[in-house]
Amino acid sequence: MVYLTGDTHGDIERFKHGKLRWLGKRDVVIVLGDFGFVWDGSKEEQKKLDWLRKRPYTLLFLDGAHENYDLLAQYPEEELFGGKVQALGGNVYHVCRGSVLTLEEKKYLCFGGAESPDREEREPGVNWWPQEMPSDEEYASCEQSLAANNWQVDYVLTHDAPSKFLDFSALAAGESNRLHLFLDKILLKMQYEKWFFGCYHKDAALSTKSRCVFCDVIPMK
Template structure:
């Protein structure tokens, strides 16, 4: 059994090719026993209505790998489409099955892999929306987008096309996470998220792009009330160990088990 983790891939999983992730060549024999965790912004469930040809190619490519790819959702996902995939149980927690060996870890679930517990909680606030959020259902949204482009304002998104309000959790999802942790005596080995907690955000953000929100505050509370060994998160597009327990990952791939 081997478990690896990496950060955001934004629809490009090529870092998991044999040339980049060479460990799979010699050591991975059974895809059911080897796992790669992606810390959000998976980006291969993105197209508005259905799976695109590019998404299909890369999802099938991942499905053939000698490991199972699992991911927490980030802010750059089509959350509405994610919710339509069938739910099944995997290592004691619930997942959306994108492919047999490509799975979305549902928020607030605990997964036990080789006697090691992982608490997963996806989501994050988009920081690339300073110029506004347009509505796909507005018949004039394309004209509004052109006006913004002419003004040099490119930091906007379109609701239900390139931005989804489900990027942040509901009260029910957050309570579910609290309940599941209580069932596990508030003890896990790893906390796996896309978003940092509030304290991690303050320690890392020097450009004012990232602001605290309901999710960063929630994760801060989780860290305070839960005994854990490591918190691994993405979102910030940097590889950095904040301290000996809290680690942000981007392109780097590290082994956990």
């Protein structure tokens, strides 16, 4: 079965307790950004990654605002579940932006990235990377993937959310950025069953078709 959860920020305890502890070889876990286990390259971090690599299930993650994109870029790209991923070893993979994955006969559009609200206080290359926001090529790749699927998927998985979701909730304040507007654009063009996103550290259903995920572990039945 496929399971979704929200931002983990390098916290291994999410995987050691609760539902995730009992998953097996046929299961897939998807973290909706801010994975946080590719951050400082320390021995402690590598120890955590090694532990995750040994889990029986497949672990996929979207990128968020708090990943070390220089470290992430070192991992090789390959194709998995019909989309583009980076292999981190074992059963751990980063899902590249714009990939449409086919899992248990369902199609998942995956698109990471977000803008750090505190980026002015962060140091480039140390705890902030401009790659947190998608590039022109990544936006184009996402639209190409959707076009190849006739603009129809079962589920949409993102780290941030369309401004249309945020405007009608108490999740975020401030002006919309380019990513929000891009997600608005594809929201209007495509057909989908449900949209899941992380980023806002809350577990909340915004509507029957949209849900913010943090600590919940959601089985995709």
